[in-house]
Amino acid sequence: MKRNKKTLAVAGAALAAGVSLAAFADPLPPAVDTLVKMGFPAPKEGELVHVPPTMADLEAANIHPKLKAVIRRGHDLFTNTQQLRGKNVFNDMNCSSCHLGEGRMPFSGPVWPAAVTLPDYRDKNGHVNNLEERIADCFAYSMNGTPPEYGSDDMLALSAYHQWLAKGVPMYPDQPIYGRGFPAPQRPASLSYANGEALYMEKCAICHGKDGSGLYQGGKYVFPPPWGDGSNNWGAGIVRTHTMAGFIKNNMPLGQPLSLSDQEAWDIAYYITQQERPQDPRYKGSVDEVLEKFGPTFHKFSSYGKVREVDGHRLGDHANWGEKGEKIKPWNVGRPRFKDLEVEQ
């Protein structure tokens, strides 16, 4: 697939809501300029830079009022996912707990790339996933729950919000995406649990609690729990130490990204990801079996199944499913696709 970068840049600039630049352009969009001035890397030559539309842009957009309402509903679900508590969500998280800035922020797992890079093959489940399936994964792992049905109103609203955020970006872009994911800082030569613990208590506990349980005020969400029953389960992407380190470095403490050194971010990540959390939904009674099946693609990056040095505890070796209990199984986990489809290598 060949693309004319210049054409794309012009097309992007012409958008009323949302700005996409395929090639490096000067001046930078104000939102990116803010980040660069805060110390984030400037977009590299050839990177796809996209500033997703805001909710104000949505209100001003010339689209059908019913579509607007659906996208608004998706935004509401994204930022207050707790409204699905007990139905699809069984922990204390919202989508926006990890995807800051309503899913729009570079370096904070911006969600719009999923809308333009999927369907695609994912190592995690070994088949081609579309946007809905990707969102469903978040429910199974990060929300320790079970997803809304494919094609359901809630799923449609969430996908519509993702796609709206991608407004103006070409499908299947060839360029690397600026600020995609939670880019991890350079991994230091060694990681310290003790230092991570001390730093967590000093810099994180004020909001997230010394016991990692986050903060609820009057029964309402304020700060998410980084571990424990209220947090994501062992199958969530952010249990991987590098993902947590990338999240912390680029986003924490709130409002002060990049204020921690690489070593500090990694040590805190190392500490947090060595605390307990609900079981990986792929577990069928044996940690070793999970490691055998999902180690090469996933858990080799996490501390799952490792023995914690401080107390000899084997992480993840339990049958605690958190609030969802044993009976609720995320229906999407382990569901195959295209079993009989021939693949030409």
Add this chain to the structure above:
Amino acid sequence: MTNKKIANGLGLLLGIFLVSGQALAFEGDAKRGRAVAATCTACHQADGSGMNIPGGESWPRLAGLDADYLAKQLHDFKAGRRQNATMAPFAKMLDDQQIADVAAYYSQMPVTPAQGGDVDAELLARGEQLALHGDWDKYIVPCKSCHGPGNQGAGSTFPGIASQHAGYIENQLRAWQADKRSNDPQNLMGAIAKRMSDEDIRAVSAWLASQTVTSKK
């Protein structure tokens, strides 16, 4: 059925970190605090409502604020960690027990309405945007992400700011911008305040002042 955790222990633990070791070991008694508050009413009023003084030093509403938050501020005034020429001499008159008592007294009062929210709709809309959604393109995170649901406060660290006088909020944000206030933990407020324009500050202060807090958090 959702078992939500309420922040109570957290605030106390933090308080012990932030204030000196002993200070919060004193349990406040609102009845005793009433007597202590006699000194405060000239500015903060008998009902704890304070006063909005446009262009001047507005006196904050204390009614319904978290007791440990109030106690920390008094300790900070006393120790010079929060600098305010008006408050310092009064805070210095109070011992640790009196601080705990007067903080308890004001914390138990019902939240009173605030002034300064009477501005044009456009400014209010900007204020609402900042308070509830932030402006991430300027890396201004929403107020509510720390100040809690309805901006009515979270734990003992993040005070309720809804239904606070606009003049007071404006002054505080400007103080943070100018490094004249820095007793927030980890510069959490200071970092954000410095990214706000003058209009942002007026907008968010007015919108927060325009909010009605009907029940105590």
